[in-house]
Amino acid sequence: MSDELNINKKRKNQIKTKSSAASGRGETDIDYVRPAELPEQDLYHGHSFITKWIFCQDAKVIGVQYTLTAVFTGVVGLILSWMMRMQLGYPDLFPFLTAETYYQMVTMHGMIMVVYLLTALFLGGFGNYLIPLMVGARDMVFPYVNMISFWMFFVAVVVLMASFFVPGGPTGSGWTLYPPQAILEGTPGSGYGILLMLISLSLFVIGFTMGGLNYVITILQARTRGMSLMRMPLTIWGIFTATVLALLAFPALLVSSIMMTLDKVLETSFFMPTIIKAGEALSYDGGSPILFQHLFWFFGHPEVYIVALPAFGIVSDLISVHSRKNIFGYRMMVWAIVGIGALSFFVWAHHMYVSGMSPWFGFFFATTTLIIAVPTALKVYNWILTLWRGNIRINTVMLFCLGFIVTFVNGGITGIFLGNVAVDVPLSDTYFVIAHFHMVMGIAPLMVIFGAIYHWFPLVTGRFLDEKLGKLHFWITFLGAYSIYFPMHYLGFIGVPRRYFEMYDSPYMTSAVGMNEFISLAAFIVGAAQFIFFYNLVKSLRLGKPAGKNPWKANSLEWLTPDVPPTHGNWGEKLPVVHRWAYDYGVPGAKEDYIPQTTAPSEVKDAEVEKT
Amino acid sequence: MSDLNLDKLPGGFKGMSEDIGSDQTTFKGVNWGKAMMWIFLLSDTFVFSCFLVAYMKVRASVVEPWPYPSEVFALEMFGVPVPLLLIAIMTFVLITSSGTMALAVKYGYEKNRKMCGWFVLLTAIGGLTFVGMQAFEWSKLIFHDGVRPWGNPFGAEQFGAFFFMITGFHGTHVSIGVIFLFIFARKVFRGDFDTGRRGYFTTMKSDYVAIEILGLYWHFVDLVWVFIFAFFYLW
Numbered sequence: 150m151s152d153e154l155n156i157n158k159k160r161k162n163q164i165k166t167k168s169s170a171a172s173g174r175g176e177t178d179i180d181y182v183r184p185a186e187l188p189e190q191d192l193y194h195g196h197s198f199i200t201k202w203i204f205c206q207d208a209k210v211i212g213v214q215y216t217l218t219a220v221f222t223g224v225v226g227l228i229l230s231w232m233m234r235m236q237l238g239y240p241d242l243f244p245f246l247t248a249e250t251y252y253q254m255v256t257m258h259g260m261i262m263v264v265y266l267l268t269a270l271f272l273g274g275f276g277n278y279l280i281p282l283m284v285g286a287r288d289m290v291f292p293y294v295n296m297i298s299f300w301m302f303f304v305a306v307v308v309l310m311a312s313f314f315v316p317g318g319p320t321g322s323g324w325t326l327y328p329p330q331a332i333l334e335g336t337p338g339s340g341y342g343i344l345l346m347l348i349s350l351s352l353f354v355i356g357f358t359m360g361g362l363n364y365v366i367t368i369l370q371a372r373t374r375g376m377s378l379m380r381m382p383l384t385i386w387g388i389f390t391a392t393v394l395a396l397l398a399f400p401a402l403l404v405s406s407i408m409m410t411l412d413k414v415l416e417t418s419f420f421m422p423t424i425i426k427a428g429e430a431l432s433y434d435g436g437s438p439i440l441f442q443h444l445f446w447f448f449g450h451p452e453v454y455i456v457a458l459p460a461f462g463i464v465s466d467l468i469s470v471h472s473r474k475n476i477f478g479y480r481m482m483v484w485a486i487v488g489i490g491a492l493s494f495f496v497w498a499h500h501m502y503v504s505g506m507s508p509w510f511g512f513f514f515a516t517t518t519l520i521i522a523v524p525t526a527l528k529v530y531n532w533i534l535t536l537w538r539g540n541i542r543i544n545t546v547m548l549f550c551l552g553f554i555v556t557f558v559n560g561g562i563t564g565i566f567l568g569n570v571a572v573d574v575p576l577s578d579t580y581f582v583i584a585h586f587h588m589v590m591g592i593a594p595l596m597v598i599f600g601a602i603y604h605w606f607p608l609v610t611g612r613f614l615d616e617k618l619g620k621l622h623f624w625i626t627f628l629g630a631y632s633i634y635f636p637m638h639y640l641g642f643i644g645v646p647r648r649y650f651e652m653y654d655s656p657y658m659t660s661a662v663g664m665n666e667f668i669s670l671a672a673f674i675v676g677a678a679q680f681i682f683f684y685n686l687v688k689s690l691r692l693g694k695p696a697g698k699n700p701w702k703a704n705s706l707e708w709l710t711p712d713v714p715p716t717h718g719n720w721g722e723k724l725p726v727v728h729r730w731a732y733d734y735g736v737p738g739a740k741e742d743y744i745p746q747t748t749a750p751s752e753v754k755d756a757e758v759e760k761t
Numbered sequence: 762m763s764d765l766n767l768d769k770l771p772g773g774f775k776g777m778s779e780d781i782g783s784d785q786t787t788f789k790g791v792n793w794g795k796a797m798m799w800i801f802l803l804s805d806t807f808v809f810s811c812f813l814v815a816y817m818k819v820r821a822s823v824v825e826p827w828p829y830p831s832e833v834f835a836l837e838m839f840g841v842p843v844p845l846l847l848i849a850i851m852t853f854v855l856i857t858s859s860g861t862m863a864l865a866v867k868y869g870y871e872k873n874r875k876m877c878g879w880f881v882l883l884t885a886i887g888g889l890t891f892v893g894m895q896a897f898e899w900s901k902l903i904f905h906d907g908v909r910p911w912g913n914p915f916g917a918e919q920f921g922a923f924f925f926m927i928t929g930f931h932g933t934h935v936s937i938g939v940i941f942l943f944i945f946a947r948k949v950f951r952g953d954f955d956t957g958r959r960g961y962f963t964t965m966k967s968d969y970v971a972i973e974i975l976g977l978y979w980h981f982v983d984l985v986w987v988f989i990f991a992f993f994y995l996w
Contacts, residue, residue, distance in 0.1 A: 182784070183783070183784060183785070185785070186785045186786055186789070186790075187785065187786070191966075193964040290793040290797070291793070291794075291797065291963070293962055293963040293964070293965075294963075358801070358804060361804075362797045362800055362801055362804075363797075365797075365800055366793055366796050366797045366800065369786070369787045369788065369796065370786045370787065370788065370791065370793055370796050371785075371786075371793070372784060372785050372786070373784075373785070374784055374785060375784050376784050376785070377782060377783060377784045378781065378782070378787065379782070380784075396800065396803070396804040396807075397803070397804065397807050398807075399804075400804060400805075400807035400808040400810075400811055401807070401811050403808060403811075404808060404811035404812055404815065405811075407926070407930075408815065408926070411910065411922065411926060415910045415911055415922075416910075416911045417910045417911055417918075417919070417921075417922035417926075418911070418918055418919060418922065419815065419819065419919065419922060419923075432911060434825075434918055435819075435823045435824055435825060435917060435918065435919060436819065436919065437818060437819055437822055440815055440818050440819065443818075444811060444815065447811075727784070
């Protein structure tokens with residue numbers, strides 16, 4: 150151990166001499182930070198209930214608004230999944246569950262969970278709340294546009310929910326909305342349902358673009374003094390890269406929504422081939438359904454990483470704080486996030502192996518898909534190495550982080566199965582796929598969301614969430630999620646197809662029947678466990694243990710505001726000045742086991758910190 | 762930009778790497794609004810790329826013959842059909858408006874309120890003329906030639922669908938630009954940018970840089986038109 154330290158010391162001395170020789174000014178003032186480039190941002194302070202809490206321009210309030218709206222849609226998605234499991238576990242028992250309603254639930258569950266819950270919660274919710282605080286800005290750069298962004302999202306949610314109440318109900322075409330069936334008679338909700346879905350998605354994209362531009366510019370152009378890109382917490386890196394992905398991927402969704410709306414309303418034939426119905430040709434002619442699939446998945450695959458990258462970033466910070474160690478390989482983590490983001494634009498057609506593409510195309514996309522496993526695995530190793538020999542606090546936050554790592558590895562490995570064309574072809578459209586993507590982009594990001602809420606709840610409200618309820622919530626959710634999705638892999642192997650309303654009497658039914666029932670029971674329990682969490686939120690808001698300042702002894706700026714919870718403008722009189730990265734935990738020679746980002750080098754002279 | 766002296770910063774690749782490695786701002790001296798417009802335009806580029814790629818894909822795979830643009834878009838002059846006449850004029854007007862916009866930006870930075878205002882107004886009128894001619898072209902195609910989004914007498918029905926969708930989407934961009942140009946012309950003439958008057962909605966201080974940001978948008982819309990022109994009228 151002492152040898153290691155000595156080597157480190159030597160290396161640090163070398164670095165020190167090198168850098169001071171290069172800059173020439175380091176010798177005299179080790180606390181030097183370049184002067185402010187920008188004048189103070191002047192903000193619009195709300196002065197009535199409406200401008201303070203409803204049409205509010207404070208990013209923190211907007212973040213909470215996004216979070217609450219997204220969680221509301223999430224509860225709707227959860228209830229839909231319950232109803233799906235009721236049908237699958239106990240077919241024919243519930244007369245109100247017809248094949249049509251089942252397909253509508255499948256569709257709405259998928260779309261709600263992916264777009265309106267996860268995307269909105271990570272970028273709109275965590276993004277809005279954390280970006281200005283973590284980079285040391287007073288607010289987002291365009292608070293007014295930011296406010297409009299939320300209300301656009303709100304309208305998008307209202308339009309989406311309205312589709313439950315229109316004649317014909319919501320669309321039942323599956324969340325991928327593949328034409329031609331999505332807009333043809335016979336598919337549930339092919340009238341108003343699909344139209345409202347497409348309008349809602351377009352509104353979502355427009356609203357998100359407004360927010361996304363804010364996030365990107367705030368991170369690029371509004372950081373505080375001393376906050377270089379490579380000193381930003383990984384949370385910000387994750388949200389930043391995901392937002393860039395979203396700004397480049399959502400256009401494909403917008404375009405395909407517009408084109409399908411025209412196909413529906415004006416009977417154009419962008420995606421619609423010649424179709425003969427009951428011996429009579431429909432008015433469509435010569436369109437390309439595959440084109441829609443390409444456009445959809447050009448959005449759809451980056452979308453997976455739009456959800457995953459913020460989760461990667463956030464979990465890195467949570468693990469580092471709660472194991473009192475710096476994140477292992479910070480720069481590697483940053484480049485992995487950026488690399489995964491870039492690669493995610495070149496893998497979309499691995500969702501289309503059975504769509505009739507050229508086999509060479511499949512070969513190309515299989516290769517790029519498997520290459521993504523490299524930076525991803527690198528991140529997993531780094532999380533584990535961060536934990537290694539850490540001073541780990543086994544609290545709810547850490548449990549959710551550990552749950553994330555396990556679930557994510559599990560889902561990632563099945564992803565390698567599905568990325569290979571030869572393995573994918575027999576497995577595609579089976580429950581194996583369901584198990585894979587629920588593990589990797591359903592449960593894993595949700596674990597991070599829960600961990601993040603337990604972590605930042607004291608910042609937002611000034612009170613801790615209840616630990617006992619939290620641990621109960623974790624164990625039921627974690628074990629329950631495994632009970633749901635682990636057996637699904639097996640269902641997939643025996644060939645149970647996804648999106649089937651009922652299996653009827655198939656030869657493989659014998660083993661699938663009992664398993665489906667078991668999965669359904671587990672799903673009911675896991676769903677119910679989430680209400681423990683909601684109860685915990687409401688209870689702790691009033692009765693939780695007061696947290697005080699920086700309760701987790703964290704380094705990053707959001708915990709260092711003069712007021713807790715932070716008020717509008719975040720920083721009181723003076724903006725913070727940053728001297729180091731966010732990961733100086735357990736530094737040898739320092740008095741405390743953490744050195745906040747605002748601590749000047751002269752205050753911790755004896756600490757063996759890394760040069761960042 | 763209180764303490765930032767742009768001239769003292771290193772240039773070239775070294776400057777780039779230093780800017781990226783530095784604190785506070787990645788693009789030194791770039792206004793927030795300007796940076797936002799650039800990123801927005803990048804996103805919008807993807808929107809138009811998706812439209813145009815979809816158009817190319819369908820045009821390449823459709824079975825029926827594609828209408829011949831030189832005939833469809835021809836204008837009858839003195840009994841002789843002149844191909845692409847209207848489009849040539851439209852393109853000329855739009856590109857010219859890009860020039861007047863550039864002049865407006867120049868006068869804006871010179872704080873020449875009157876000239877800046879006139880050139881913004883001139884750009885707005887150029888844009889309006891373009892939209893007007895597009896309306897004429899659309900009505901000719903719809904009422905005279907019988908082209909509809911769902912079919913046309915010349916060949917593949919996707920011709921009308923893509924034409925109306927993409928030129929319509931571009932026309933919407935131009936129209937939004939024209940509305941903003943008129944609003945900004947009024948703001949310039951009123952002296953908002955000289956006095957730093959606060960925006961009605963945003964409560965942000967006005968600054969002449971807004972003219973440049975609007976200019977970025979306007980040039981982008983022109984650039985997109987060049988691609989649409991090439992892909993629809995020349996292909």
